[in-house]
Amino acid sequence: MTAPYEALAQVYDRWNARADYQRWARFLDECFTGSGSTTRVLDVCCGTGRMIGPLQRLGYQVAGVDGSAAMLAEAKANVAPGTRLRHARLPGAPPEDPVADAAISCFDSVNYFVGDEDLLGLFRFVAASLRAGGLYVFDTNSPYKLREFYGNNNFGDDFGEFAYVWRNRLADQRIRFLITIFTAADSGYDRHEEVHEQRLYDVEEITAAANTAGFAVVGLKDNYSTTEAHEKTLRQTWILRREST
Structure with a gap:
């Protein structure tokens, strides 16, 4: 058994090649443009840096922080030379110094904060790393998606150079993903297993934690679009504003 993202980092970008990072970046750009002067952006839980590159190409100065050294090693190929990539457990x-004008957490990173105080701790870290009036935009897998789509289901696919089997177990407000990854090797395939866990967060719980950390919720959208989130939304996109202290 390997740590989460230790083996997955090697294939993560190929696995998620269909993710529409460019559209997400345009949505973020529109949010930042409407919120005042935004130059410095902090990507919290930046992973392999696939959101950093598109934002840099739009002219933003972007830094990243992530808890996985393996994912950060892959990120170097996706970001501009000299990009600050910080390895830190959240x-x-x-907090970051200097503070950022805006912050993001994409691809359901927030669901991984499963402890009872973890969500509030994350929001407090971001608030301390963000100027007053700055936006924090992040997405979550909705409870509907985690229950009805992932649930106690199994998935798998063969990409040629790697394959995976993904088995889910849902219990109360948490879901565990047992992911088995097979990567091509000289003598066939190497087998790796990782356990991931996400928490089902309802709107009220996220709103309460955000308010306690000093944020106001100014938007809740459906998957980086102008459509309001609804009961069948799969990816909720949250827009928070850091209030003055």
Whole structure:
């Protein structure tokens, strides 16, 4: 058994090649343009940096922070030379210095904060790393998606150079993903297993934690679009504004 994202980092970008990062970046750009002067952006849980590159090409100065050294190693190929990529476990890490004008957390990173105080800790880290009036935009897998789509289901696919089997177990407000990855090797395939866990967060719970950390919820959209989130939304896109202290 390997740590989450240790083996997955090697194939993550190929696995998620269909993710529409460019559209997400345009949505973020529109949010930032409407919120005042935004130059510095912090990508919280940046992973392999697939959101950093598109934002840099739009003219933003972007730094990243992530808890997986393996994912950050892959990120170097997706970002501009000299990009600050910080390895830090959240919540609990010291805030960024200097503070950013905006922050993001994409691809359901927030669902991985499963402890009872983890969500509030994450929001407090972001609030301390963000100027007053700055936006924090992130997405979550909705409870509807985690229950009805992932649920206690199994998935798998063969990409040629790697394959995976993904088995889910849902219990109360948490879902565990047992992911078995097979990567091509000289003598066939190497087998790796990782356990991932996400938490089902309802709107009220996220709103309460955001307010406690000093944020106001200014938008809740359907998958990086102008459509309001609804009961069948799969990817909820949250727009928070850091209030003055």
